[in-house]
Amino acid sequence: MITVLIVDDDRIILELCTLVLTETCGVNVLQAGDGNQAVDVADGHRGPIDLLLSDIVMGGGRNGIELAKILTRSRPEMKVILMSGFNHEGWVFDPGWHFIGKPFRPADLCSKIAEALGRPPLRKAGSTSSGPPGRAAA
Numbered sequence: 001m002i003t004v005l006i007v008d009d010d011r012i013i014l015e016l017c018t019l020v021l022t023e024t025c026g027v028n029v030l031q032a033g034d035g036n037q038a039v040d041v042a043d044g045h046r047g048p049i050d051l052l053l054s055d056i057v058m059g060g061g062r063n064g065i066e067l068a069k070i071l072t073r074s075r076p077e078m079k080v081i082l083m084s085g086f087n088h089e090g091w092v093f094d095p096g097w098h099f100i101g102k103p104f105r106p107a108d109l110c111s112k113i114a115e116a117l118g119r120p121p122l123r124k125a126g127s128t129s130s131g132p133p134g135r136a137a138a
Contacts (some may be wrong), residue, residue: 002027002046007038007054025110026124034060035067042071049078051116067122078118
């Protein structure tokens with residue numbers, strides 16, 4: 001099963017995205033509220049982490065870009081999706097990294113994760129809904 005480390009300093013967005021990832025996309029989730037906590041979570045997780053989904057602008061000493069660089073050094077196979085409600089022009093991403101703008105729909109997040117992992121669309125077994133039409137997840 002796919003494991004995603006989600007990092008956001010907004011607790012509501014963190015919980016909402018976790019719900020989408022587990023219930024709509026059907027993936028395992030590790031959570032962190034900031035970049036420092038994410039490094040600790042990754043260091044303490046012995047299994048693979050397939051993807052980092054991180055907000056870019058966060059408190060806690062590390063932004064999402066710095067965090068992604070740190071984590072992909074020790075886990076080079078890990079894919080990266082950065083997210084933000086701010087315009088991402090001018091931010092420099094490593095090749096192969098992805099971006100999703102907030103707000104996004106649950107189905108869009110699942111599609112972006114599948115794209116980043118080079119897999120067919122993700123959907124939890126038995127799930128037929130991508131969430132309410134027109135409703136944003138984050």
